[in-house]
Amino acid sequence: MKGFKIPEATISRLSVYSRYLENLYRKGITTVSSADIAQGVGVTSAQVRKDLAYFGEFGTRGVGYNVKELLDHTLKILGLNTTWNMVVVGAGNLGSALCAYRGFRERGFYIVGVFDNDLTKIGKKINEYEVLPIDKLEEVIRENNVEIGIIAVPAAYAQDVATRLVKAGVKGILNFAPTVLNVPDKIIVRSVDLTVNLEVLSFNIRRD
Structure with missing residues (x-):
């Protein structure tokens, strides 16, 4: 291939x-x-x-x-004959929804850490995941051989998160923040902008 x-x-x-x-x-x-x-x-x-x-x-x-x-x-x-460890950065509504999604495990994707910088969220649990301080991000990535990072933070913070993920050794990023990330060419990025998808739907509905 x-x-x-x-x-x-x-x-x-x-x-x-x-x-x-x-x-x-x-x-x-x-x-x-x-x-x-x-x-x-x-x-x-x-x-x-x-x-x-x-x-x-x-x-x-x-x-x-x-x-x-x-x-x-x-x-x-598809690389699904093995398992993949992931981290989720952002423990807001979107991050919480991602942590609750059982489909990840069914396809071999395992969340090993959820992170936030909000002191009111750190230490609390989302499903079975305890929200960890962002300062522990690199440590968890290295200790668990994490290759995929999920960004679920506001756009203003997404680039900083992406930079930290890359430096810690992550090879792929699933980005839910509505912004373009600047990362090395070797890093695979998939961006999911929910608003853009809704706008495409509205365009096509109006067009019909």
Whole structure:
């Protein structure tokens, strides 16, 4: 896979395929066709075959794909055949909601620390997580081999948090702050701006 760029849309669809395959596997279904996958996730069968072709040859013509084998392949490609430790910086409403989301653990992502600089929040618990002072951020990252940091702070503080995450050894950042982060090229950043997504929705609704 190294040496050429995989479209991000393909990676996103691969995640959807893996969830669909997990559902089939739980139901005891052993074989699936590209047409079945396409119908189940809302794309074309040609798109399914094209996406999978980026990563090798799967399935048998006229028979389809072995569900367990294809599921294992997709999980490995997505890096979900292992576990990932994460930290959440920001214990406000958004940070609290992220800590309560059980879907992270189901996919192998584990929160090992929640941080804030608000003295009224430090020491309190969000679900099973005790809110720690931001001064302990680097220590927790290094002791737990954390590779992913989630930023859930106001935009004005996001860059400082990102800089600390990078210096502590984090390799990827999921950024919920509505701002662009300045980080080294080797750091992977995914930004989720909820307002932008709502504005895209409003534009398309108005357009229709």
